[in-house]
Amino acid sequence: MTTATAFDVRAIRADFPILDTQVYGKPLVYLDNAATTQKPRSVLQALTDYYTGSNANVHRGVHYLSGKATDLFEAARARIATFIGAADPKEIIFTRNATEGINLVAQSWGRANVKAGDEVLISGMEHHSNIVPWQMLCAEKGATLRVVPILDSGELDMDAFARLLTSRTRMVAISALSNALGTVNPIETITRAAHAAGAVVLIDGAQAAYHMPVNVAALDCDFFVMTGHKLYGPTGIGVLHGKAALLDAMPPWQGGGDMISSVTFEGSTWNVLPYKFEAGTPDISGAIGLGVAVDYITAIGMDRIQAYEHELLAYGTAALLDVPGVRLIGTASRKASILSFVMEGVHPHDLGTIVDREGVAIRTGHHCAQPVMDRFGIPATARASLAMYNTREDIDALVGALHTAKKVFG
Amino acid sequence: MSELSDLYQEVILDHNRKPRNFRVIDPATASQEGYNPLCGDRLKLYLNVENGIITDVAFQGSGCAISKASASLMTEAVKGKTVDQARALFEQFHHMITSPPGSPLPEMGKLAVLSGIREFPTRVKCAGLAWHTLKAAVSDQPVGPISTE
Numbered sequence: 001m002t003t004a005t006a007f008d009v010r011a012i013r014a015d016f017p018i019l020d021t022q023v024y025g026k027p028l029v030y031l032d033n034a035a036t037t038q039k040p041r042s043v044l045q046a047l048t049d050y051y052t053g054s055n056a057n058v059h060r061g062v063h064y065l066s067g068k069a070t071d072l073f074e075a076a077r078a079r080i081a082t083f084i085g086a087a088d089p090k091e092i093i094f095t096r097n098a099t100e101g102i103n104l105v106a107q108s109w110g111r112a113n114v115k116a117g118d119e120v121l122i123s124g125m126e127h128h129s130n131i132v133p134w135q136m137l138c139a140e141k142g143a144t145l146r147v148v149p150i151l152d153s154g155e156l157d158m159d160a161f162a163r164l165l166t167s168r169t170r171m172v173a174i175s176a177l178s179n180a181l182g183t184v185n186p187i188e189t190i191t192r193a194a195h196a197a198g199a200v201v202l203i204d205g206a207q208a209a210y211h212m213p214v215n216v217a218a219l220d221c222d223f224f225v226m227t228g229h230k231l232y233g234p235t236g237i238g239v240l241h242g243k244a245a246l247l248d249a250m251p252p253w254q255g256g257g258d259m260i261s262s263v264t265f266e267g268s269t270w271n272v273l274p275y276k277f278e279a280g281t282p283d284i285s286g287a288i289g290l291g292v293a294v295d296y297i298t299a300i301g302m303d304r305i306q307a308y309e310h311e312l313l314a315y316g317t318a319a320l321l322d323v324p325g326v327r328l329i330g331t332a333s334r335k336a337s338i339l340s341f342v343m344e345g346v347h348p349h350d351l352g353t354i355v356d357r358e359g360v361a362i363r364t365g366h367h368c369a370q371p372v373m374d375r376f377g378i379p380a381t382a383r384a385s386l387a388m389y390n391t392r393e394d395i396d397a398l399v400g401a402l403h404t405a406k407k408v409f410g
Numbered sequence: 411m412s413e414l415s416d417l418y419q420e421v422i423l424d425h426n427r428k429p430r431n432f433r434v435i436d437p438a439t440a441s442q443e444g445y446n447p448l449c450g451d452r453l454k455l456y457l458n459v460e461n462g463i464i465t466d467v468a469f470q471g472s473g474c475a476i477s478k479a480s481a482s483l484m485t486e487a488v489k490g491k492t493v494d495q496a497r498a499l500f501e502q503f504h505h506m507i508t509s510p511p512g513s514p515l516p517e518m519g520k521l522a523v524l525s526g527i528r529e530f531p532t533r534v535k536c537a538g539l540a541w542h543t544l545k546a547a548v549s550d551q552p553v554g555p556i557s558t559e
Binding site: 350379382410 | 415418451452465
């Protein structure tokens, strides 16, 4: 038996109720997973169960429900810690999303550690969320933002990385997987080199977390961010992982309830990790839902998901290249199942509308990575991003829709 | 397919392939940039206005078929018109592309080929970009680049 047949995609699809949706009278073909993934029934059920049987505020009350909600919330944190290989659940900070995790690090760690003349090193394939927080920090501190360029293949220029990484580099913030190109970056090499240069490393795992196994301890990165809604979990919940020693040394970011140990009008003292960085009532149901999503993924096995998606990527790459006039943007040797492309004579936005009417949901535009579009001299791309519930038939439907677009545009 | 072929009519595809008045006017009495940050469509509109009459109008830029065809058709529609007539046409056009599907349409002449956009709410901004840029170009107050967002 091959991995593909052992991987029961029909059974997985049956766990995702939304995949039965019809759009414009056609079965939904959902290929916009890099934007957000769909949610399995167990996650949806967990949200309902929480609000019908366990809803109370966490870390506060002595009453039964508050204890139950707190237990569920903290159990989710522990499962997420295990999922990404964190040494301790207290290193898991719940945020709204990956963006908020990066902003937390830029504002808290960055303001305390980045000075005039220092440098922050990012890459040319970053999502805006891993550009703008650093731009804001650099502007405030008189520091300089440096950018590792992208090669024509969509891979990072590692020679340039080696040149740009200097004793002035305080922070290296790089995506593990590009949302616009599908490139898997050599984050192990980058992390080692950055540490050797004395820099701190933040890995943006928003895309990587649902495509490949992650182990932050083995990787040894200082900070890692991801978002729940791309990990088959709810929107509104994200995770920042940080090494405890770094997090302990950082000042709080937002002030409020839960993040304090004591408050008087003369001053306040801070709570321990992770609560120091979780001011106010958190997204309790979101965290619980994400914990269930992580269980769901673990039960299937991230290695098997990765192998299956890799086969889909190979099939999809060949199928798209078979369509006359299609050019892939992002042809790195290490890629995850994201297919960014342009089609001669049809603007990506027109393509998006036409395939949508065939029931195929793809993303068109700059994918919140405008510098990537500028780098390749294009205003936008069409992007099909595949998840574990996608099939070869989904790709065939996309290819069919592309032929329709060709017909419309003559 | 029927709504799709309503949207991508032959006239629109033709104006996309061969946009009319696709050039720079230099010198121009007015010019204005328009940008749709969501999809990256950009255009620059050039106008010659003499005694309140648009004697020449042209554009350059890149964008989807809808935005390009809309800009091309607009230049044909407003050339020779007074600024006030162009403003009135903006209002009519805006109404045409944003009114609910099925509701009666104003008499729009050749511009009516873009009425199919009503069925595609996510594409209204594409059709409107050139027109919003025109409105800004003939505004009494100078304005910065126009953005649809």
